[in-house]
Amino acid sequence: xxxxxxxxxxxxxxxxxxxxxxxxxxxxxxxxxxxxxxxxxxxxxxxxxxxxxxxxxxxxxxxxxxxxxxxxxxxxxxxxxxxxxxxxxxxxxxxxxxxxxxxxxxxxxxxxxxxxxxxxxxxxxxxxxxxxxxxxxxxxxxxxxxxxxxxxxxxxxxxxxxxxxxxxxxxxxxxxxxxxxxxxxxxxxxxxxxxxxxxxxxxxxxxxxxxxxxxxxxxxxxxxxxxxxxxxxxxxxxxxxxxxxxxxxxxxxxxxxxxxxxxxxxxxxxxxxxxxxxxxxxxxxxxxxxxxxxxxxxxxxxxxxxxxxxxxxxxxxxxxxxxxxxxxxxxxxxxxxxxxxxxxxxxxxxxxxxxxxxxxxxxxxxxxxx
Amino acid sequence: xxxxxxxxxxxxxxxxxxxxxxxxxxxxxxxxxxxxxxxxxxxxxxxxxxxxxxxxxxxxxxxxxxxxxxxxxxxxxxxxxxxxxxxxxxxxxxxxxxxxxxxxxxxxxxxxxxxxxxxxxxxxxxxxxxxxxxxxxxxxxxxxxxxxxxxxxxxxxxxxxxxxxxxxxxxxxxxxxxxxxxxxxxxxxxxxxxxxxxxxxxxxxxxxxxxxxxxxxxxxxxxxxxxxxxxxxxxxxxxxxxxxxxxxxxxxxxxxxxxxxxxxxxxxxxx
Numbered sequence: 270x271x272x273x274x275x276x277x278x279x280x281x282x283x284x285x286x287x288x289x290x291x292x293x294x295x296x297x298x299x300x301x302x303x304x305x306x307x308x309x310x311x312x313x314x315x316x317x318x319x320x321x322x323x324x325x326x327x328x329x330x331x332x333x334x335x336x337x338x339x340x341x342x343x344x345x346x347x348x349x350x351x352x353x354x355x356x357x358x359x360x361x362x363x364x365x366x367x368x369x370x371x372x373x374x375x376x377x378x379x380x381x382x383x384x385x386x387x388x389x390x391x392x393x394x395x396x397x398x399x400x401x402x403x404x405x406x407x408x409x410x411x412x413x414x415x416x417x418x419x420x421x422x423x424x425x426x427x428x429x430x431x432x433x434x435x436x437x438x439x440x441x442x443x444x445x446x447x448x449x450x451x452x453x454x455x456x457x458x459x460x461x462x463x464x465x466x467x468x469x470x471x472x473x474x475x476x477x478x479x480x481x482x483x484x485x486x487x488x489x490x491x492x493x494x495x496x497x498x499x500x501x502x503x504x505x506x507x508x509x510x511x512x513x514x515x516x517x518x519x520x521x522x523x524x525x526x527x528x529x530x531x532x533x534x535x536x537x538x539x540x541x542x543x544x545x546x547x548x549x550x551x552x553x554x555x556x557x558x559x560x561x562x563x564x565x566x567x568x569x570x571x572x573x574x575x576x577x578x579x580x581x582x583x584x585x586x587x588x589x590x591x592x593x594x595x596x597x598x599x600x601x602x603x604x605x606x607x608x609x610x611x612x613x614x615x616x617x618x619x620x621x622x623x624x625x626x627x628x629x630x631x632x633x634x635x636x637x638x639x
Numbered sequence: 640x641x642x643x644x645x646x647x648x649x650x651x652x653x654x655x656x657x658x659x660x661x662x663x664x665x666x667x668x669x670x671x672x673x674x675x676x677x678x679x680x681x682x683x684x685x686x687x688x689x690x691x692x693x694x695x696x697x698x699x700x701x702x703x704x705x706x707x708x709x710x711x712x713x714x715x716x717x718x719x720x721x722x723x724x725x726x727x728x729x730x731x732x733x734x735x736x737x738x739x740x741x742x743x744x745x746x747x748x749x750x751x752x753x754x755x756x757x758x759x760x761x762x763x764x765x766x767x768x769x770x771x772x773x774x775x776x777x778x779x780x781x782x783x784x785x786x787x788x789x790x791x792x793x794x795x796x797x798x799x800x801x802x803x804x805x806x807x808x809x810x811x812x813x814x815x816x817x818x819x820x821x822x823x824x825x826x827x828x829x830x831x832x833x834x835x836x837x838x839x840x841x842x843x844x845x846x847x848x849x850x851x852x853x854x855x856x857x858x859x860x861x862x863x864x865x866x867x868x869x870x871x872x873x874x875x876x877x878x879x880x881x882x883x884x885x886x887x888x889x890x891x892x893x894x895x896x897x898x899x900x901x902x903x904x905x906x907x908x909x910x
Contacts, residue, residue: 529730
């Protein structure tokens with residue numbers, strides 16, 4: 270048996286390395302990684318990537334459509350440019366925008382624009398893509414107050430993209446410890462912790478979200494609200510992870526090396542952290558990837574109904590709340606862009622999580638446990 | 640001279656299948672005495688309570704009633720006396736593939752054994768690890784390697800090294816060779832004898848193998864259904880078994896009467 274399992278250990282080691290490479294070749298995984306990479310990079314460098322800040326208003330451009338990018342001015346080829354637009358009203362008093370075709374405003378890469386402090390550290394006034402005043406560049410259109418939707422999306426990504434990571438980190442921590450402890454100790458500790466999990470899981474998630482949000486004071490600053498949302502979302506989702514981890518540690522605690530550690534006087538916490546939880550890692554890593562979208566959607570849902578991040582701060586959820594009326598969406602369909610970003614991000618995390626789960630399948634990882 | 644280990648009237652029940660009121664009586668008043676340097680072999684069929692007894696002595700399981708005296712002191716695992724006992728009683732497990740955490744390096748495995756000791760300087764620690772590894776026949780720079788890099792016999796040596804880190808007085812060997820291939824049996828048994836020559840160590844050797852029991856132990860205890868049914872010097876028990884169960888056990892070891900003693904002492908296992 271010893272020789273056989275030694276061999277199977279080697280085989281498992283080799284195949285796991287091969288499948289790590291294979292992981293990247295799965296359809297969509299590489300594309301998802303790239304897409305997420307772009308989104309996170311854009312959010313990190315939001316001040317530079319976005320032409321404007323998330324609060325800059327231009328009331329004269331309320332619901333301005335996405336800027337048309339031209340290359341021909343007065344019959345001659347011109348470097349890519351936009352025309353300034355001006356609001357006009359038709360016979361039904363409906364607003365529409367006409368281009369002022371007299372003066373082209375060239376798109377400038379690294380052009381000067383609004384001054385900013387990148388991440389509060391580096392000051393500058395260069396932007397990835399901008400146009401000179403008085404024209405305005407609306408890559409994805411403008412909202413009711415003439416704020417650039419693209420700029421707000423990029424800034425909002427900071428909240429919407431990080432809330433998943435922060436929430437997962439917290440609920441992961443709670444879920445691993447609770448699940449590990451329940452499975453390891455067993456007995457009444459197990460029963461008590463699992464009943465607690467079930468109580469949390471029993472309440473429909475969204476109502477629990479609302480109830481918990483109601484318990485948070487409404488005069489919080491945006492940073493405090495962000496923290497509160499992270500805590501609320503993780504409070505809901507740790508239970509599922511804890512239950513699975515508990516099941517795994519129930520079997521892991523029967524391993525001889527756990528018995529050996531106990532017999533040598535190693536403390537329970539140390540056994541859980543060093544001998545039990547590392548062996549659940551392959552599962553929990555995939556579980557984490559698959560639970561990030563839940564946070565993004567949760568934040569969006571809270572912000573959508575006005576309980577999350579408050580205007581003027583941008584998050585993908587509260588930007589969508591502007592698109593709640595049918596009239597506005599038919600008149601300015603570009604208000605739906607945040608939904609596209611949410612869908613893409615959620616899909617990317619799901620694709621990567623699915624692939625990770627297949628690669629780190631507990632049955633395949635069982636080789637090293639022999 | 641007082642006994643190293645004295646086990647008195649140990650009783651341990653396990654709950655039966657879920658829903659049934661029946662309990663499984665793993666230990667039914669087990670008594671055992673271990674004199675210092677008188678290695679004791681504990682033999683008996685599977686499920687007779689050998690491993691439960693070992694676990695209770697080791698302190699990872701609690702007895703329902705009865706006492707365990709170690710060096711004349713009752714074993715308690717919740718205070719400082721328990722910490723002392725845990726340093727002095729160590730165990731080598733049956734399967735070296737599951738007794739070593741695959742994610743631990745040899746260094747981690749050996750360091751873990753010292754978790755009750757006062758923290759020592761890194762250089763001292765490393766020297767101590769090298770010394771213990773050398774004493775179990777593992778040389779070279781292996782501290783940074785993982786268990787999967789070793790064969791079964793080598794892994795069992797690492798497990799033995801882990802048990803030796805704290806200079807234990809009592810080493811419980813729970814079928815330490817039955818998961819290893821035949822060629823390694825003799826080497827590991829010889830290692831145990833060698834270690835006992837150079838240190839004040841006493842074995843409680845749990846085994847199925849009569850020949851291995853004969854090779855290692857001065858005394859033998861035969862266990863059946865949670866009780867010690869026969870106990871005495873190895874030669875006497877094997878030569879004139881008194882209890883019918885012992886006779887059955889010896890008869891089951893087919894080649895016991897066929898082969899000569901010399902052959903047993905060469906470490907060949909039955910079958």
